[in-house]
Amino acid sequence: MKIAVFSTKSYDQEYFEKYNEKYGYIFSFYETALNADTARLSADCDVVCVFVNDVVNEETIQILASNGVKLIALRCAGYNNVDLEAAEKADIKVVRVPAYSPEAVAEHALALILTLNRKTHKAYNRVREGNFSLKNLIGFNLNNKVIGVIGTGKIGATFCKILKGFGCKILAFDISKNDELIELGVEFLPLEEVLKQADIISLHCPLNKHTKHIVNENSIASMKDGVMIINTSRGALINTAEAIEGLKNRKIGYLGIDVYEQEENLFFEDLSEHIIQDDMILRLLSFPNVLITSHQAYFTKEAMNQITIITLENIKSFENNTELKNVVR
Incomplete structure (x- = not known):
């Protein structure tokens, strides 16, 4: 399973690599945000992992779909930056982390x-x-x-x-x-x-x-x-x-x-x-x-652990074609 992680900071990469031993996913980490101009970076990936300020609008989703992306995994609770209607039309599932800490x-x-x-x-x-x-x-x-x-x-x-x-x-x-x-x-x-x-x-x-x-x-x-x-x-x-x-x-x-x-x-x-x-x-x-403060309210060790684990479990459920407990419709 190939995953493109956008808006990556050093701590994001640290936590994903820390827990990935159990899952064995192939990550591509990008500091840049996801938008229509950067969506091409998702080529050959099954999943994109995004954060609060990534722009996942209809144009971006169309590019993701053409690249073969089947899942948008939000590593946050909010999903107002995702065009859910466009994702549904493109047959791309959207999952989130509804509660971490x-x-x-x-x-x-x-x-x-x-x-x-x-x-x-x-x-x-x-x-x-x-x-x-x-x-x-x-x-x-x-x-x-x-x-x-x-x-x-x-x-x-x-x-x-x-x-x-x-x-x-x-x-x-x-x-x-x-x-x-x-x-x-x-x-x-x-x-x-x-x-x-x-x-x-x-x-x-x-x-x-x-x-x-x-x-x-x-x-x-x-x-x-x-x-x-x-x-x-x-x-x-x-x-x-x-x-x-x-x-x-x-x-x-x-x-x-x-x-x-x-x-x-x-x-x-x-x-x-x-x-x-x-x-x-x-x-x-x-x-x-x-x-x-610069969107740091969520930023504790406990929250980062939970965000990472729940995101990876969401991806695992999608990979195994089991129930997506945290799907956004």
Whole structure:
């Protein structure tokens, strides 16, 4: 079984090679992202393995199909970058990793909250320069704050459980209620009420036509003054331009994001010696109350182990013509 792995970083190759002894697959690792221009690299391969910023649209899929590719193996949970209709027409199966380590992402969301609130990143830099002043480092207690959680799947549910330990009041919105969370004291309300009442809003929902730009000018206007917004899910859940306006007029008091609408041109790359052309990200970086990490919420040893193993097992199931438990339809 020949597999072309796109958007490969050194750690991806390390983990696939570590676990491949059991499977014996032939990998071709490519640093480049998959798109219509690079799809030719899949020639003679049975499978392509892709990540969050690969562009698997209809044009790309047609090229994959002509090259004989029969399986698209996502090594992530989200699949909004794949044209599923085009894949079905081309008779190409799509599989994903639906749950690898919800704790990894939920804990990173908490890290963004604590860092923004207590300004530990700024304190660290100050102390290293011999500045031991506490001026402008004041934060607030998380205890008794109202946390709004949008999406209570595995990650959102784990996040709720963690924040319960801080003594927070948790309000949640999802298209289906989670009975386990209700027993823990999480209150499910309509989206408008969650946005209106929360001191901190954390996004844990997938990106689709219903959730795109769920944070926009109108929803921001309904939020509390000085609200904290956290996004560890998908960049396009937030309308970046309208969030910037919210920051400028101080409606948004804090913004922590691990994902960004245009991240495919930025994240996972070292651009320290380049002139960044994205004016939106540069504007966000200019705010003292904005914290950006580069899609690292998933990045723990435990998560990488699970992502690799589940991806390989997905491919094995396809190879053996057995049930594809993680197929995306």
